[in-house]
Amino acid sequence: MTIRAFDFAHQSTTANPKHVESLVKFFESGIKQPDHYGFGVEIEHLPIRKDTGKAVTYAEPHGIRNVLQALTQYYDPANEYYEDGHLLGLGKPGISVSLEPGGQIECSLGVLKHADDLDALYSEFRRDLDPILDKFGIRLVNFGYQPDTSYKEIEIIPKHRYYAMQKYFGRIARFGFCMMRASASTQVSIDYFSEQDAIDKLRIGTAIGPILAWFFRNTPNFEKEPNPYPLLRQEMWDWIDPQRTGQLWGLYDDNYDWEHYAVDVLTTPVFIADLSHTPEYTGDRPVFSAPYDDAATLYPDRELNQAEINHIISTHFNDVRLKNFVELRSWDSLPIARAQRLTEIVSNLFYTKSEFEGLLSYFDGLTNLDVREAKADLQAHGADAHPYGQSLDFWREFLHAEGTLDNEPGDPLRPDFFQA
Template sequence: MSQPARQSNIDALVRFFESGIKPHGSHGKLGIELEQIVVRNDNSPVSYSEEHGVAWLLSQLSESYPEKTVDSEGDLLGVARRGEAITIEPAAQVELSAGPFDTLEHASKVFSAYESTLQNLLAQNGMRIVAQGYHPSATARSLELIPKQRYDFMNRYLSAKDSYGPCMMRGSASTQISIDFTSVDDCLRKMRLAYALVPLLSLICDNSPMFEGKPRTHKLMRTDVWRHTDCDRCGLVPGALNKDFTLERYAQFVLDTPAIVMPQDGGWAYSEKTFGEIYANQIMTNQEIEHAVSMQFPDVRLKTYLEIRPADSMPIPYVIAYAALIKGLFYSENSLDALDTLFEGVTAESFEAAKDELMQHGYDAVVYGKPAAELCDSIMGIALKALSAEDATYLEPLMQLVQNRTTLADIAES
């Protein structure tokens, strides 16, 4: 199909990405997103619509988070206050997106206070929050979707696309960290290095002992889930590990992805056309660009910042430790230089092979031609050198896991 506006839309996407460039010396902030799963004390699922379900939870939270998001039917879908937004994922997983944070101390206080509030509300009705990468008891298809048309369309499309689309939507929960960049070159370098790190970060933050109501059959379950969700928009953006990758190529990736969901007349419409086809004859608005970019689910996602997405949901001390790790790795030129050396020559093929190895062998795997355990030691050492003494204390929970060659999922299994 001819796309007369294609180059204009590539240019518009590139301008959008470049609008996120921060001045040297002013960056260094972290955004943190944590998804958690609401269950009863016996681990059975809690839905959105039931009495004292997640809709009720949001209404209770609205006293402290007064900015509400309500759909056209009156369903409460999110609450917020300055710097903090609580939303819900397709099967009512609860997510706090907060920041950007100047300090890990501030991040720790915000997330600890949030979780304490949640747990106190839920305990009144025999419920609690689980911070794991996958639902501890339910099968994905047994979980009720929240009343959001976008998720109905995604469920329809992803259910037909590959085997684990519904599992990703309904059963999974993650921890995501967002980082700044100071130039196009800095953005592309950080993206490339983040991708090289993805398999190892998945190991360090592996916290999915259960899958579809049963003990997991291998390590890094969410890695497997994302591999079988939608090859058009997940995993590795083609070419992103190459040093000649460009923002234009990322823009092309966005335009060549089927939309699934597209804005229409103030609501949503279903479409299997690519964004390039939908906007073949018109230049995308900033709002349309933001939506198109949000419908990509790669391991490292570019917006006006970089989202690093492979980690499982974890308890708060580990979430802050993960934020400390990302800070130490990506906000130091010495760290970036060390990572360049450590991951020299990583290719798309070795990236996928690393995931295979780690799913089967964990810390005993060989990754990029080196023992995975030694690579994780190196990663921790690089981050530690870059962190202040205060920030280094927050890294300790993950350092202990790496030193012991174990994961939260391993500990839950034992």
């Protein structure tokens, strides 16, 4: 492999060619055959007290730590995840349970072969979990933000990564604390069949993600008041850290490829370095440290191992993220019926050849500026927006998004407020 020289304006250092090659090989490992594709769906849930509607935190009595401990009986002991003695994650075939920074409970489901498979796997997750929640007086709700709790009332869970994120994002971002402690999302992951197919899916996902976010918006409240933002999740993430959130730099340039993505990731300051899987680590600093160096400084002059690769990639939070699959990240937390509808739409648009080719043709010649303009239009004008010059009625039909939300989410005390 020949590693080209790059001239990204935001780079202060040069990526180590061995590191770049490591990431490119990792992306190559994700290539699937067109008849062997699947889905992954992640749904984050906001835990609240049944009697008060207030957020439930990790360490409080009858809190999220107790829920996870009780849930272990249904999961594989080999997949329990602890940090400094704190139980933070569980897993079994098809289902992983983890915690977001504010104690939000995330279930990762897949690999799913059909969108219809989502309901069955999610039902299994809730079958085990719901009696435990009832025991501790907890409900899970699916909104993009806590309905009746400020971020100031929520403590970060005991995880080194999240301590570092809080210190970093809290310092540089207007909504850093809000995003970490009180927000929740739905994410859908899809496979790719070649390098070009991966780039095409990154581009299309970035272009249409904000439009689908409008149709699936689900955030009635923000900081205990009516939400003033048409797309709160977008507002939070777009202004957190432009070097690692929002759009990928140069995505719509003609020569954009996996190497560009790798260099972008590797030359961005790492807000936390997880050295627990670096054999050369000598104990000269904490295993989890936050030096704000780039990967070339932090990691040895060799190919990176998979744990190091996963960690580095996980410190980027673009609208659409490349791993050894493509992760679409634009959407609020959704109740299961709406999450399944979203998955159906994604499946149709990205896996039906004629539909995807139609999207590629329609967006031929798209630029980063076009996408920024469309996102700003949605945020400024809401239902009256015309992203890419077309009405939202046009996009509902074009994206086959019929049956999605037509009006504002409405009052948080509507009948489905306490339904996950």
